[in-house]
Amino acid sequence: MLGNLNSRQIENVLYSLIVGRIGCHADNRTYIVPVTFAYDGKYIYGHTKEGMKIDMMRKNPMVCFEVDDLENMSNWRSVIAWGKFEELKTSEQRKEGMNILMDRVLPFITGETTISHSLRDSHKNTVEAMQGVVYRIELTEKTGRYEKM
Template identity: 80%
Template sequence: MLGDLNSRQIEHVLSSLIVGRIGCHADGRTYIVPVTYAYDGTYIYGHTKEGLKIDMMRKNPMVCFEVDDMENMSNWRSVIAWGKFEELITTEQRIEGMRILTDTIMPFMTGETTISYSMMDFQQKTIEALQGVVYKIKLTEKTGRYEKT
């Protein structure tokens, strides 16, 4: 059975995943790229280095964001949202964005194979990461679909 997700289900999908895709468009070119993210109910938070994605979002901040949760080809949920990119500039904004991002991602990094340094090293790397681009995307429209057998 195919169907539409309601708003509560959409929020659950966005909140329970940490990898999504940003679609951006500038200069007649469209680019879709996977990102690690955190969602706080209003904003998608992310961190990256300078590159094509950031160049394009600076030129055209209107973006599309997509996540999918696939159990198999007949059992899945997908959310597509539209919103506006905003680069976090001040130190306070950047630290808060990174805090939200790391608080969300850390529970998924639980084993020795996914954590190769101590918590102190992790905190130091988080501070160093502030040298990259910290951003948020305010989601303004959301839709979702599912298939369940």
């Protein structure tokens, strides 16, 4: 059976996952890229190095965000949301954003854009050690679909 997710189910999907995809568009080019994220009920928080997605979102902050939870080809949930990118620039904003992100993804951290294993034991040091771009996307519209067999 195919169907639409209700608001509660959409929120559940967004809270339960840590990898999604950002779709951005600038200079007549569309770019879709996977990202690690944390959701707080209003914003998607992320961290990355400088690069194409940040350049494009700075030019055009209106983005699309997608997540999917795939059990198999007949059992899945997908959420698509639209919102506005905002770079967190002040030390206080960056720290708040990184705390939200770290609280959610700390158990899964392994990548270069997150943190080295040696800093796992010190959350305070972890947040202060982060370099790169900290951002959030305010989600303004959400829709979801599912298939269940």
